[in-house]
Amino acid sequence: MTVVYALYGVAALLALAPIAIIASASPRASNVIYGASLIATLALGVMGAISLSAPALSTVVLPLGLPWLGAHFRIDALTSFFMIVVNLGGAAASLFGLGYGRHEETPERILPFYPAYLAGMNLVVLSDDAFSFLVAWEFMSLTSWALVISHHEDRENVRAGYIYLLMASFGTLALLLAFGLLAGSDGNYVFDAIRASHPNSRLAALVLILALVGAGSKAGVVPLHAWLPLAHPAAPSHVSALMSGVMTKVAVYGFIRIVFDLIGEPDWWWSIVVLTVGGITAVMGVLYALMQSDLKRVLAYSTIENIGIIFAALGLALAFKAEGLALASALALTAGLFHVFNHSLFKSLLFFGTGAVLNATGERDMERLGGLIHRMPQTAFVFLVGSVAISALPPLNGFVSEWLTFQAILLSPQLPSWGLKLLVPTVGALLALSAALAAACFVRAFGITFLGRARAKAASLAQETDSSSLAAMYALAALCLIAGIVPGFFIDALKPVMQALLGVSMPHQAGVQWLSIVPIAESRSSYNGLLVFIFVVLSGSLAAFAIHRLASDKLRRGPAWDCGYPDPRTSTQYTASSFAQPIRRVFGSTVFRAREIGEMPPPGSTAPARLTVKIHDPIWELLYAPISDLVAYTAERLNVLQFLTIRRYLSLVFAALVILLLVLAISP
Amino acid sequence: MIHDLVLQGTEMLLVLLLSPLLTGFVRKVKARLLRRQGPPLLQPYRDLARLLRKEVVLAHNASWLFRVIPYIVFAGTWVAASLIPTFRSGLMFSWSADLIAIIALLGSARFFIALAGLDVGTSFGGIGSSREVMIASLAEPAMLMIVFTLALIAGSTQLSTMAAFMGSPEVGLRVSLGLGLIALIMVAISENARIPVDNPATHLELTMVHEAMVLEYSGRHLALIELSAFLKLLLYVSLIGCLFAPWGTASPDAAPRELLIGAAAYIGKLTVGGLLLAVFETSIAKMRVFRVPEFLGAALMLALLATLLRFVSRSF
Numbered sequence: 001m002t003v004v005y006a007l008y009g010v011a012a013l014l015a016l017a018p019i020a021i022i023a024s025a026s027p028r029a030s031n032v033i034y035g036a037s038l039i040a041t042l043a044l045g046v047m048g049a050i051s052l053s054a055p056a057l058s059t060v061v062l063p064l065g066l067p068w069l070g071a072h073f074r075i076d077a078l079t080s081f082f083m084i085v086v087n088l089g090g091a092a093a094s095l096f097g098l099g100y101g102r103h104e105e106t107p108e109r110i111l112p113f114y115p116a117y118l119a120g121m122n123l124v125v126l127s128d129d130a131f132s133f134l135v136a137w138e139f140m141s142l143t144s145w146a147l148v149i150s151h152h153e154d155r156e157n158v159r160a161g162y163i164y165l166l167m168a169s170f171g172t173l174a175l176l177l178a179f180g181l182l183a184g185s186d187g188n189y190v191f192d193a194i195r196a197s198h199p200n201s202r203l204a205a206l207v208l209i210l211a212l213v214g215a216g217s218k219a220g221v222v223p224l225h226a227w228l229p230l231a232h233p234a235a236p237s238h239v240s241a242l243m244s245g246v247m248t249k250v251a252v253y254g255f256i257r258i259v260f261d262l263i264g265e266p267d268w269w270w271s272i273v274v275l276t277v278g279g280i281t282a283v284m285g286v287l288y289a290l291m292q293s294d295l296k297r298v299l300a301y302s303t304i305e306n307i308g309i310i311f312a313a314l315g316l317a318l319a320f321k322a323e324g325l326a327l328a329s330a331l332a333l334t335a336g337l338f339h340v341f342n343h344s345l346f347k348s349l350l351f352f353g354t355g356a357v358l359n360a361t362g363e364r365d366m367e368r369l370g371g372l373i374h375r376m377p378q379t380a381f382v383f384l385v386g387s388v389a390i391s392a393l394p395p396l397n398g399f400v401s402e403w404l405t406f407q408a409i410l411l412s413p414q415l416p417s418w419g420l421k422l423l424v425p426t427v428g429a430l431l432a433l434s435a436a437l438a439a440a441c442f443v444r445a446f447g448i449t450f451l452g453r454a455r456a457k458a459a460s461l462a463q464e465t466d467s468s469s470l471a472a473m474y475a476l477a478a479l480c481l482i483a484g485i486v487p488g489f490f491i492d493a494l495k496p497v498m499q500a501l502l503g504v505s506m507p508h509q510a511g512v513q514w515l516s517i518v519p520i521a522e523s524r525s526s527y528n529g530l531l532v533f534i535f536v537v538l539s540g541s542l543a544a545f546a547i548h549r550l551a552s553d554k555l556r557r558g559p560a561w562d563c564g565y566p567d568p569r570t571s572t573q574y575t576a577s578s579f580a581q582p583i584r585r586v587f588g589s590t591v592f593r594a595r596e597i598g599e600m601p602p603p604g605s606t607a608p609a610r611l612t613v614k615i616h617d618p619i620w621e622l623l624y625a626p627i628s629d630l631v632a633y634t635a636e637r638l639n640v641l642q643f644l645t646i647r648r649y650l651s652l653v654f655a656a657l658v659i660l661l662l663v664l665a666i667s668p
Numbered sequence: 669m670i671h672d673l674v675l676q677g678t679e680m681l682l683v684l685l686l687s688p689l690l691t692g693f694v695r696k697v698k699a700r701l702l703r704r705q706g707p708p709l710l711q712p713y714r715d716l717a718r719l720l721r722k723e724v725v726l727a728h729n730a731s732w733l734f735r736v737i738p739y740i741v742f743a744g745t746w747v748a749a750s751l752i753p754t755f756r757s758g759l760m761f762s763w764s765a766d767l768i769a770i771i772a773l774l775g776s777a778r779f780f781i782a783l784a785g786l787d788v789g790t791s792f793g794g795i796g797s798s799r800e801v802m803i804a805s806l807a808e809p810a811m812l813m814i815v816f817t818l819a820l821i822a823g824s825t826q827l828s829t830m831a832a833f834m835g836s837p838e839v840g841l842r843v844s845l846g847l848g849l850i851a852l853i854m855v856a857i858s859e860n861a862r863i864p865v866d867n868p869a870t871h872l873e874l875t876m877v878h879e880a881m882v883l884e885y886s887g888r889h890l891a892l893i894e895l896s897a898f899l900k901l902l903l904y905v906s907l908i909g910c911l912f913a914p915w916g917t918a919s920p921d922a923a924p925r926e927l928l929i930g931a932a933a934y935i936g937k938l939t940v941g942g943l944l945l946a947v948f949e950t951s952i953a954k955m956r957v958f959r960v961p962e963f964l965g966a967a968l969m970l971a972l973l974a975t976l977l978r979f980v981s982r983s984f
Contacts, residue, residue: 371789399769
């Protein structure tokens with residue numbers, strides 16, 4: 001029955017779209033639409049939570065779509081978990097939108113698509129046959145595309161939308177082929193039938209690659225990520241949060257659904273593909289992020305990094321599953337799914353923070369911000385919480401999922417195959433590197449934006465954002481803390497998913513002494529975020545109390561010291577690009593062929609010295625540019641076909657017919 | 669329970685009280701090696717007391733975060749340091765954070781101190797922060813790889829279990845342990861801002877990393893930052909001691925006599941560690957900043973090699 005209620009919720013969201021079209025002229029439309037979306041997503045999220053706590057299959061077939069197929073919908077444990085992720089993010093974005101949407105100049109371009117987009121994402125996770133899945137997937141892509149180009153006056157946004165549309169169609173094509181192969185020649189598109197039929201291993205491998213390409217391009221795995229850092233920042237900030245925090249997770253859902261559920265037993269070498277892709281994506285994503293100065297683009301690239309971490313965890317889970325190490329597989333999959341949840345929290349939070357900054361200053365270029373902690377103290381605080389969480393630092397939630405992933409890696413010497421024995425520690429090192437670089441990236445993002453002195457006038461005049469935006473950000477920040485200090489409850493909540501996908505689940509965590517988490521055995525490893533948090537708070541306050549009572553609490557304000565030569569000009573501060581210079585030099589000189597060219601004026605000249613930095617995007621230049629050149633070249637060559645005589649067209653048709661008949665005759 | 673709590677409390681106070689002494693000792697030995705008289709052993713305590721009594725001079729532009737960060741850094745480092753077994757293994761709260769979490773706690777402290785460098789908006793703070801995160805971006809993965817190696821040998825990431833295992837006769841000499849030790853020493857040197865990576869005594873602009881970040885701090889805030897640096901040095905020496913020189917460490921349920929032996933052994937390890945550090949620092953010159961990535965890259969590769977060896981065979 002649950003699934004029917006869920007579909008009512010989705011229908012409510014869909015119904016909001018035409019209402020928004022009609023009412024968008026009214027000044028209160030934005031409040032109504034975001035308020036109603038908030039209620040609907042909250043209801044859907046609660047449904048997800050209820051059905052995850054009491055897992056029972058709930059299915060329904062509606063007479064929609066293909067006449068002989070109908071539209072199948074189902075709620076199982078995996079769907080319930082992703083319903084929570086989607087709708088928690090959706091509810092937070094709607095709450096944020098209540099305040100943020102008021103500043104929107106063209107609400108009629110956003111309001112109709114926003115609830116439809118939410119409905120699309122819900123439909124993807126609910127659908128239970130390939131046809132509905134693909135339709136929902138495309139619906140989700142198209143509505144988000146409309147949101148990406150909502151500010152179409154900016155040519156960059158239109159270009160982002162165009163590339164997004166191309167990549168989304170490419171991804172859907174891959175998924176279409178994957179489902180086609182899974183359905184086989186009988187064309188049985190219902191997931192239950194696909195589960196029952198076991199494709200042979202070569203076919204299954206092909207499906208895996210197609211799923212990785214299809215879902216991966218939506219999630220943003222390297223090298224299919226090119227659209228993501230263009231499209232995610234182009235949308236309004238709360239939609240950016242949904243795209244980065246939630247839609248990439250829907251893509252992860254698609255991958256898990258196909259690879260862990262539909263395809264059957266994995267081969268051991270599949271995990272090599274997924275692990276390699278994950279490790280490279282993680283490091284490349286964060287290195288790209290460190291090279292950007294547009295705050296939203298930094299966040300978009302950091303999403304790619306986190307998707308890499310998630311895929312690495314999924315790859316580990318696949319490896320363990322293929323070798324029959326079900327418990328270890330459950331640990332790795334739990335780590336991956338917990339990171340899915342965590343990333344949806346802190347990435348939404350950070351995008352909201354950026355949105356608040358964008359509203360207050362009209363800037364998202366870090367080089368023109370600075371000192372916002374004085375003007376927007378609350379936004380700065382929540383942004384700081386998100387930055388600490390995404391940098392995988394205790395006691396917040398990002399660390400816990402990273403820690404679980406490392407624990408899973410430490411189990412992998414049990415894997416028998418040599419390829420994995422060499423690959424897994426390397427991926428571990430890549431993940432460790434990406435975690436350290438992520439910390440660097442967010443010291444930079446927070447430090448340059450919120451600390452220091454304002455670099456432009458807009459930043460020095462900023463005002464704190466409105467209360468409903470703040471409420472959304474505080475709620476997410478609180479969840480980051482809660483998931484970090486009592487992760488046991490969240491891990492336990494994932495047990496039905498493991499039970500459904502792998503047949504086993506991790507040991508029960510909630511009963512462990514002092515709310516610790518013990519993934520395998522206490523002598524092996526345990527972590528207690530609550531105690532660490534309490535210890536740090538206690539010893540910090542103890543120190544503060546003791547020093548203020550026993551020593552000195554006097555304080556005087558004075559000019560900055562700066563080794564005796566403070567310079568009042570704000571341009572003497574470190575900027576985003578100068579902050580990244582050491583890392584650009586260490587990593588970027590090989591990965592991005594980064595070169596710094598310094599031009600010194602001759603002695604006596606008063607011209608300024610200049611430093612030019614050149615960065616190449618290796619993936620764009622080596623992969624996308626040749627393809628786009630090839631397409632342009634072929635298009636030009638084929639252009640002659642437009643201007644033929646009717647006689648020639650007829651002979652072309654005839655030749656095509658002959659060739660096709662020949663192929664049919666020769667092929668067995 | 670009470671007994672354990674008392675011992676844990678003693679341990680926490682012990683690391684706090686001993687850490688300035690270790691730094692003072694290293695300074696003294698370095699001075700003697702350079703044929704200088706050197707400051708007295710207790711000078712770091714006097715410095716701390718002096719700083720604590722002084723008023724804080726805060727830059728006009730400093731935010732609330734700038735004032736909170738010294739306490740966060742101190743608390744994070746102190747908690748991490750008190751989770752390392754010193755004179756006895758089997759600490760009461762050892763299970764609350766394993767070695768990965770301890771490293772990550774230090775990472776949190778570093779995250780905040782790097783933010784402090786950016787807060788006032790001076791060029792020195794920025795240069796310190798940006799170099800610090802560059803160094804950390806290589807030192808942290810190297811450290812994690814070392815943890816992986818040790819965890820695979822001991823079958824646990826729990827520091828107490830690891831220390832107990834390393835003390836047992838079944839460990840023996842292993843290639844991966846050797847590689848791990850070298851990498852750990854290299855990481856420890858860079859994490860503690862020692863020569864050749866950074867110079868803790870410098871105030872020459874172009875060579876500063878750690879000092880540049882904390883340049884704007886004064887009074888009690890500076891005292892806390894300094895104390896955290898002392899604690900971090902003690903932490904790494906204790907860590908190397910309890911993992912690679914586990915002799916004499918008292919067992920969890922030791923009699924008072926064994927505890928005394930453990931304490932004596934611990935003091936001995938600190939002395940040896942301090943001596944070696946001083947000798948090493950005196951015999952080597954500071955590197956250019958952009959040589960540091962090569963140094964740490966070597967540590968990372970050594971540690972990765974050690975982990976790979978453990979994955980390939982249990983006997984390495």
